Amino acid sequence: MTARRHLLGLEGLPRTELEQLLSRAHEYREGRVGGRHLSGRVVANVFYEPSTRTRSSFEVAAAGLGAHVLNWTVTGSSASKGETLVDTAKNIAALGVSVIIVRHQHSGAAALVARSVGCSVINAGDGQHEHPSQGLLDAYTLWRRWGGVLENKRVAIVGDILHSRVARSNLHALKALGVKLVFCGPPTLLPSHLSQLGVDVTTELDVALNGADAVMMLRIQKERASEALFPSAAEYHQRWGLTTARAAALKPEAVVLHPGPVNRGLELSPEVADGQRSLILEQVENGIAVRKAVLEAVS
Amino acid sequence: MTARRHLLGLEGLPRTELEQLLSRAHEYREGRVGGRHLSGRVVANVFYEPSTRTRSSFEVAAAGLGAHVLNWTVTGSSASKGETLVDTAKNIAALGVSVIIVRHQHSGAAALVARSVGCSVINAGDGQHEHPSQGLLDAYTLWRRWGGVLENKRVAIVGDILHSRVARSNLHALKALGVKLVFCGPPTLLPSHLSQLGVDVTTELDVALNGADAVMMLRIQKERASEALFPSAAEYHQRWGLTTARAAALKPEAVVLHPGPVNRGLELSPEVADGQRSLILEQVENGIAVRKAVLEAVS
Amino acid sequence: MTARRHLLGLEGLPRTELEQLLSRAHEYREGRVGGRHLSGRVVANVFYEPSTRTRSSFEVAAAGLGAHVLNWTVTGSSASKGETLVDTAKNIAALGVSVIIVRHQHSGAAALVARSVGCSVINAGDGQHEHPSQGLLDAYTLWRRWGGVLENKRVAIVGDILHSRVARSNLHALKALGVKLVFCGPPTLLPSHLSQLGVDVTTELDVALNGADAVMMLRIQKERASEALFPSAAEYHQRWGLTTARAAALKPEAVVLHPGPVNRGLELSPEVADGQRSLILEQVENGIAVRKAVLEAVS
Numbered sequence: 023m024t025a026r027r028h029l030l031g032l033e034g035l036p037r038t039e040l041e042q043l044l045s046r047a048h049e050y051r052e053g054r055v056g057g058r059h060l061s062g063r064v065v066a067n068v069f070y071e072p073s074t075r076t077r078s079s080f081e082v083a084a085a086g087l088g089a090h091v092l093n094w095t096v097t098g099s100s101a102s103k104g105e106t107l108v109d110t111a112k113n114i115a116a117l118g119v120s121v122i123i124v125r126h127q128h129s130g131a132a133a134l135v136a137r138s139v140g141c142s143v144i145n146a147g148d149g150q151h152e153h154p155s156q157g158l159l160d161a162y163t164l165w166r167r168w169g170g171v172l173e174n175k176r177v178a179i180v181g182d183i184l185h186s187r188v189a190r191s192n193l194h195a196l197k198a199l200g201v202k203l204v205f206c207g208p209p210t211l212l213p214s215h216l217s218q219l220g221v222d223v224t225t226e227l228d229v230a231l232n233g234a235d236a237v238m239m240l241r242i243q244k245e246r247a248s249e250a251l252f253p254s255a256a257e258y259h260q261r262w263g264l265t266t267a268r269a270a271a272l273k274p275e276a277v278v279l280h281p282g283p284v285n286r287g288l289e290l291s292p293e294v295a296d297g298q299r300s301l302i303l304e305q306v307e308n309g310i311a312v313r314k315a316v317l318e319a320v321s
Numbered sequence: 322m323t324a325r326r327h328l329l330g331l332e333g334l335p336r337t338e339l340e341q342l343l344s345r346a347h348e349y350r351e352g353r354v355g356g357r358h359l360s361g362r363v364v365a366n367v368f369y370e371p372s373t374r375t376r377s378s379f380e381v382a383a384a385g386l387g388a389h390v391l392n393w394t395v396t397g398s399s400a401s402k403g404e405t406l407v408d409t410a411k412n413i414a415a416l417g418v419s420v421i422i423v424r425h426q427h428s429g430a431a432a433l434v435a436r437s438v439g440c441s442v443i444n445a446g447d448g449q450h451e452h453p454s455q456g457l458l459d460a461y462t463l464w465r466r467w468g469g470v471l472e473n474k475r476v477a478i479v480g481d482i483l484h485s486r487v488a489r490s491n492l493h494a495l496k497a498l499g500v501k502l503v504f505c506g507p508p509t510l511l512p513s514h515l516s517q518l519g520v521d522v523t524t525e526l527d528v529a530l531n532g533a534d535a536v537m538m539l540r541i542q543k544e545r546a547s548e549a550l551f552p553s554a555a556e557y558h559q560r561w562g563l564t565t566a567r568a569a570a571l572k573p574e575a576v577v578l579h580p581g582p583v584n585r586g587l588e589l590s591p592e593v594a595d596g597q598r599s600l601i602l603e604q605v606e607n608g609i610a611v612r613k614a615v616l617e618a619v620s
Numbered sequence: 621m622t623a624r625r626h627l628l629g630l631e632g633l634p635r636t637e638l639e640q641l642l643s644r645a646h647e648y649r650e651g652r653v654g655g656r657h658l659s660g661r662v663v664a665n666v667f668y669e670p671s672t673r674t675r676s677s678f679e680v681a682a683a684g685l686g687a688h689v690l691n692w693t694v695t696g697s698s699a700s701k702g703e704t705l706v707d708t709a710k711n712i713a714a715l716g717v718s719v720i721i722v723r724h725q726h727s728g729a730a731a732l733v734a735r736s737v738g739c740s741v742i743n744a745g746d747g748q749h750e751h752p753s754q755g756l757l758d759a760y761t762l763w764r765r766w767g768g769v770l771e772n773k774r775v776a777i778v779g780d781i782l783h784s785r786v787a788r789s790n791l792h793a794l795k796a797l798g799v800k801l802v803f804c805g806p807p808t809l810l811p812s813h814l815s816q817l818g819v820d821v822t823t824e825l826d827v828a829l830n831g832a833d834a835v836m837m838l839r840i841q842k843e844r845a846s847e848a849l850f851p852s853a854a855e856y857h858q859r860w861g862l863t864t865a866r867a868a869a870l871k872p873e874a875v876v877l878h879p880g881p882v883n884r885g886l887e888l889s890p891e892v893a894d895g896q897r898s899l900i901l902e903q904v905e906n907g908i909a910v911r912k913a914v915l916e917a918v919s
């Protein structure tokens with residue numbers, strides 16, 4: 023959290039701040055804190071891209087803290103009259119909003135909004151840059167599972183690393199928390215500078231999964247296939263999908279995460295998505311507590 | 322209400338449970354109960370089809386009971402990314418939602434959701450199967466009008482019976498409450514097995530209206546004409562529409578209902594829709610009280 | 621405000637009522653009144669046209685007064701099934717709504733709704749007729765700036781007067797409050813009867829700006845160019861746009877208003893829109909207080 027109290031990304035966030043957010047999220051998750059800290063405040067969801075989980079999760083979290091939630095989407099708004107992001111954000115802020123939660127297709131959009139308005143801004147996903155509340159809820163889900171100890175755990179992050187804002191937020195959070203990371207995906211979907219960041223990188227899924235305590239499967243956007251970035255859905259599943267057989271070969275206590283929505287049969291077999299190892303729905307449950315902690319921290 | 326506390330349909334609901342719901346709705350309608358029984362709870366409207374009345378009615382009812390209402394529609398959601406109904410429902414439930422109110426174009430969708438999630442589910446219309454809260458509010462509207470006595474009243478249900486989930490819910494509720502039912506419509510729009518259910522069936526509207534204490538006109542979907550299921554709008558109105566002349570020939574105290582939105586001049590003449598016999602807007606008013614009773618019962 | 625407690629337009633509203641609304645808005649703006657006068661009530665936004673500012677402003681105002689806000693839009697509603705405005709409004713009113721706030725593309729739509737329903741109605745913009753809450757917030761923004769004295773101030777209203785409901789509401793409010801008005805725009809966009817209303821009219825922008833204490837720039841709808849109502853965006857900006865040079869030539873203390881969203885570089889240069897004279901975002905801030913006063917007055 024910067025002095026201006028935004029959450030734009032997890033890059034550079036000190037470990038102590040990360041741990042404070044996870045601890046506070048845990049208090050919300052366990053029902054140890056129930057105050058309506060945002061009573062009488064207005065929180066605005068400003069979403070330029072479709073979303074179920076993130077928008078609804080922030081709405082439930084903010085409403086649970088007593089805020090009124092203003093939902094703004096491109097459809098039916100003045101953006102359809104050609105208004106710019108900055109003008110829209112300034113106008114929403116002028117309504118007396120305390121926090122703007124923004125999702126936008128362009129990297130840097132949330133930072134641009136933060137520079138333009140006087141209220142707090144939370145990045146709910148900007149292009150291929152970051153999705154910090156997702157990174158936090160993923161980290162919290164592992165933190166909770168492992169009794170607060172992430173140091174030296176081994177986490178594989180698998181899929182379209184190149185285009186994934188979730189992967190970038192996970193990288194920054196988990197690295198700061200002492201996790202040993204290995205990134206895996208088709209060579210066309212692995213950023214070339216990754217290995218300079220002190221993480222392992224491989225194109226071989228079995229190498230990545232070997233010894234993993236957790237596997238984070240990323241969503242593949244099917245339109246990437248038409249960009250010739252990977253051969254076909256069937257071949258992708260075979261080479262980089264978490265098949266039932268691969269999941270069976272994981273360490274007994276290893277867990278599987280996915281930010282959703284899952285492409286069943288593409289990056290994950292349905293049996294694994296719904297199986298014992300899967301923490302996918304727990305990620306969603308934990309998201310409410312994490313976002314309450316984030317909203318409280320920026321307010 | 323089953324043990325798992327859903328409301329998926331009215332078929333098989335015991336008369337005592339129906340009467341309890343109507344009595345409780347009446348207490349809400351008369352302002353005898355005002356508690357905020359759902360304070361701190363979240364209720365989600367999950368609508369895959371357009372709706373004004375039903376979605377808004379559940380929203381006003383739930384908010385009146387103190388719940389936060391999460392509105393989810395296909396537009397702008399992860400369903401546009403190809404997520405299945407079950408995955409969407411599981412994710413919404415994982416947000417900590419107490420009740421999912423679902424409308425979907427496929428019969429059985431609400432039951433599928435109920436089997437998939439841990440929270441309560443209310444069917445707000447599934448394909449051509451049932452629309453139980455509409456059936457209850459129709460029954461309550463008559464119950465209120467007739468001072469709680471439905472036994473041996475004669476109710477005609479007229480129109481596209483074949484495709485109508487409202488007709489099916491009305492059938493189950495009113496039959497259980499002792500009403501004598503007659504169904505009427507074009508032969509192409511009358512299900513063949515209807516007469517086996519112990520109700521009268523006729524294609525002649527004047528026969529159906531003879532002696533009726535109430536007439537429920539169903540909405541005709543205009544696209545059915547192009548399926549050659551009835552000849553033309555004008556001919557439909559002439560043969561199966563409640564014209565001003567036909568309404569004038571009803572018993573003096575007979576009432577007219579319609580689930581809305583009305584096709585004026587098709588199934589109902591405008592004079593009848595807005596006339597003395599019409600309970601159409603009272604149905605909408607009663608819907609709030611009925612849905613409060615339903616939300617309370619499943620929570 | 622009429623006896624039936626609607627706000628359909630500012631035409632004919634007595635000066636004393638206008639001044640009461642501005643004074644009450646000022647109490648809300650200064651935080652001198654904080655009651656939740658609409659607690660337990662439902663207020664419905666019924667918008668047939670896209671909107672960010674107006675819809676959100678009414679939502680924040682109503683929620684701040686404790687009301688539940690029901691948002692209704694054409695998309696995903698029964699209007700997509702062909703329901704008429706009057707039937708939709710009657711049904712929304714039957715849900716127990718206290719105030720319907722309606723925006724519609726046809727002049728007279730709000731009055732039609734007011735004649736059809738039993739609840740209060742606020743016009744949030746009807747075709748080319750009026751947009752009274754915008755007229756009030758514009759008047760309040762000047763009133764606040766000028767310490768409550770509008771008498772004999774000179775205000776220029778510039779742009780597409782012919783099609784502007786904002787210009788019409790401004791005309792009625794500001795004239796009643798003693799402002800000296802001058803209207804300016806291309807000859808094709810100036811209604812011929814304007815001069816009969818006791819206001820100055822000119823096609824020369826420099827004439828209009830001479831001695832102005834405030835300039836209200838109206839939004840140009842770009843599609844008017846294709847109707848041959850003005851030559852091109854560049855030429856419009858040159859002849860009727862508030863350029864940086866023209867703004868510099870205004871009286872030192874003169875202010876600039878715009879109802880938004882701004883077409884930067886068309887009716888206003890970006891430097892002027894974001895400059896010292898601009899009250900554009902303050903208009904948005906003031907809108908909340910003004911709409912609270914309006915909601916309270918009609919409830």
